[in-house]
Amino acid sequence: MVKNRTHLRRGLALGAGVLVVPALTGCSQDTLAQWGRWGMPVAASQQAPWIGDLWNGAWIASLVIGVFVWGLILWVMFRYRRKNNTEVPRQTRYNLPLEIMYTLVPFLIIGVLFFFTVRSQDAVLAKSAQPQHTVNVLGQKWSWTFNYMEQQNSAVGAVVHEGGTIEKIPDLYLPVNESVRFNLTSADVIHSFWIPEFYFKQDVIPGHPNSFDVTPNRTGVFLAKCAELCGTYHSAMLFNVHVVSVDEYNAYLKGLAAKGQTGEIKAPAWPNAVPSAPADEEHP
CATH class of the missing domain: 2.60.40.420 (Cupredoxins -  blue copper proteins)
Structure with missing residues (x-):
């Protein structure tokens, strides 16, 4: 049984390699660079970096929050899993500090994103008194x-x-x-x-x-x-x-x-x- 599982894992790894290696070798430098810009094309205007920086910041913030939330989910799944059929975890009706935290943190995140969005928007929409x-x-x-x-x-x-x-x-x-x-x-x-x-x-x-x-x-x-x-x-x-x-x-x-x-x-x-x-x- 163990031997069969070993062969299965090797087969899956080999199959993944067959699929991934051609995909990676087929990626041009331009494609890899575009993924480094989160899919955005190379900027071609003086105003573009304002939106580019906002885009990059939003992606980084989303990834940080996402990894943190996924980590908490996995930690709770394993830390508080039922260890036998009769055990019942301790029941908690209220946790005021936790409730305050998950109420304030989203407002904090929205406030930061709102600030940088308005700043970028004002910069991009600014008009010259005399355009050329x-x-x-x-x-x-x-x-x-x-x-x-x-x-x-x-x-x-x-x-x-x-x-x-x-x-x-x-x-x-x-x-x-x-x-x-x-x-x-x-x-x-x-x-x-x-x-x-x-x-x-x-x-x-x-x-x-x-x-x-x-x-x-x-x-x-x-x-x-x-x-x-x-x-x-x-x-x-x-x-x-x-x-x-x-x-x-x-x-x-x-x-x-x-x-x-x-x-x-x-x-x-x-x-x-x-x-x-x-x-x-x-x-x-």
């Missing part, structure tokens, strides 16, 4: 239109736009290390503007403009998407984000102007809409 660029984003079923408000930019000198369709994914170009304000509006239903590498997303609500500032700080091409279920072709509501040098950014916009893609494409007026800020505030 403004992009008015229009979300519609089921694609995006980007209006580059560059009439004050001497290298471009015009408002240019680019839009997409279900068949054609649009491109959003952004200059690296320069602040950009996104003004978000919807032509139909609620969408959500999400660039995962920026660690931030914001709802695009019809009749209720939203806005936020971001400063991209890593060049590259990133896939972005709508993060709000918005209808039949929600999954196709994608766009590519190109973070490039300022010269490349200006050259791309001049190319759009040369194609005749000038002027702003706006959402329809919605009844009871929240009024937008004055033009000199939105487009300094």
